[in-house]
Amino acid sequence: LMAGIDHLIEEGIADPDSLGIYGCSFGGWLTAWAVSQTSRFKGAVATIGLYDLLHFDRSAGTPFYSWQPNRLGNADPAALWNHPEVYREFSPMEHITAIKTPVLIVETSGERRGSWYNQGSTLFNGLCASGIESYLVYYPKAHHNGGWNDDYKRDYVSRLATWFDHCLKGDTLPEWFKQSGHNAPV
Numbered sequence: 001l002m003a004g005i006d007h008l009i010e011e012g013i014a015d016p017d018s019l020g021i022y023g024c025s026f027g028g029w030l031t032a033w034a035v036s037q038t039s040r041f042k043g044a045v046a047t048i049g050l051y052d053l054l055h056f057d058r059s060a061g062t063p064f065y066s067w068q069p070n071r072l073g074n075a076d077p078a079a080l081w082n083h084p085e086v087y088r089e090f091s092p093m094e095h096i097t098a099i100k101t102p103v104l105i106v107e108t109s110g111e112r113r114g115s116w117y118n119q120g121s122t123l124f125n126g127l128c129a130s131g132i133e134s135y136l137v138y139y140p141k142a143h144h145n146g147g148w149n150d151d152y153k154r155d156y157v158s159r160l161a162t163w164f165d166h167c168l169k170g171d172t173l174p175e176w177f178k179q180s181g182h183n184a185p186v
Contacts (some may be wrong), residue, residue, distance in 0.1 A: 054087035157175020
């Protein structure tokens with residue numbers, strides 16, 4: 001990821017002083033992971049991602065990668081119990097104090113259906129405890145792969161544009177963004 005960004009900067013396509021990062025699902029994890037490893041991004045949006053891999057897999061009782069037989073390969077399904085250090089190394093939550101980038105976190109009902117899924121709130125709480133500007137938006141009737149009605153879609157796109165204008169251009173966040181941004185249903 002960083003090598004690709006470096007290439008875009010070298011080609012004059014990206015401005016190194018105005019980089020934002022956004023991802024959804026696996027990309028949500030990758031976004032949180034990236035900002036836990038570097039401070040080169042001015043703003044981030046992590047949508048419906050996993051941020052504490054060990055907690056997720058232990059709560060589920062099985063490694064995420066083994067949910068589909070074709071993913072298992074030679075991996076040890078007991079690694080979540082026998083080798084937690086591997087999970088910790090790649091979990092953004094384990095590096096929360098290294099995050100300096102403002103983060104907008106988006107959750108849906110699919111991510112809140114069980115305690116092992118509710119990771120956006122955990123990431124949000126950790127960022128707030130670390131004094132990092134962050135907002136959590138929750139869409140209660142949406143889920144990972146659906147339920148995104150037109151109102152949700154409009155709100156989501158407006159939030160993305162507003163958030164990146166704030167982080168990359170220095171625009172002030174409007175009150176509507178702040179009021180419904182903190183763990184409030186939209």
